[in-house]
Structure formats: structure tokens, C-alpha cells
Amino acid sequence: MSQAQAFARRVRRVVLNRQGTEAQVFLEAGFLYLRQDGFARFAQGEGAEALAGFALERGGVRLRFGDGSALTLRHRLGRLRKRVYFS
Numbered sequence: 001m002s003q004a005q006a007f008a009r010r011v012r013r014v015v016l017n018r019q020g021t022e023a024q025v026f027l028e029a030g031f032l033y034l035r036q037d038g039f040a041r042f043a044q045g046e047g048a049e050a051l052a053g054f055a056l057e058r059g060g061v062r063l064r065f066g067d068g069s070a071l072t073l074r075h076r077l078g079r080l081r082k083r084v085y086f087s
Helices: 003-010
Strands: 011-016 022-027 031-036 041-045 051-057 060-065 069-076 079-086
Touching: 003 011, 003 060, 003 069, 003 079, 011 060, 011 069, 011 079, 022 060, 031 051
Parallel strands: none
Antiparallel strands: 011 022, 022 031, 031 041, 051 060, 060 069, 069 079
């Protein structure tokens, strides 16, 4: 099982701000806070040490992990959509 698959099982909800510069990924226990704008780019909280990188996209979040896998989290029609990619 890849790191993205293991992380996807723990995700419960994703919340983005209107500007698309901040996101909170709520997990079973705790949350992951992501910020990306012209002045700062960081991840902190539960699971931040496992991330190799992230990108805040329109309507979602893409998380990259050290093993080369990626996880995309989006809201579509009020439901959380999770997609795992492998490089």
C-alpha cells in the first residue's frame, strides 16, 4: 500500500478558503493545515512530515508523498472525492 492510499483512508473532510490560499484536511485524529501564497508555503499538523510537496488547486488539494504517489482531494456535488496516482 502506498503512502497516498494509507493517507486517503484517514481523510474525512477538506475545507478551502475563498482565495484558494489555505486548506485544512481533517483526518480521523487532528488535521493538516496547508498554506500557499506569495509570502508563505508550508504544511503543518498531522501527517505533514510524510509530504514531499503539495499544491492548492481550484476546488481541491494535491498532496505528493515521498514514495512517488500523489493524492488529489476535491469536493464534487457535496461529496469528498479521493484519487490516488502513482508516478
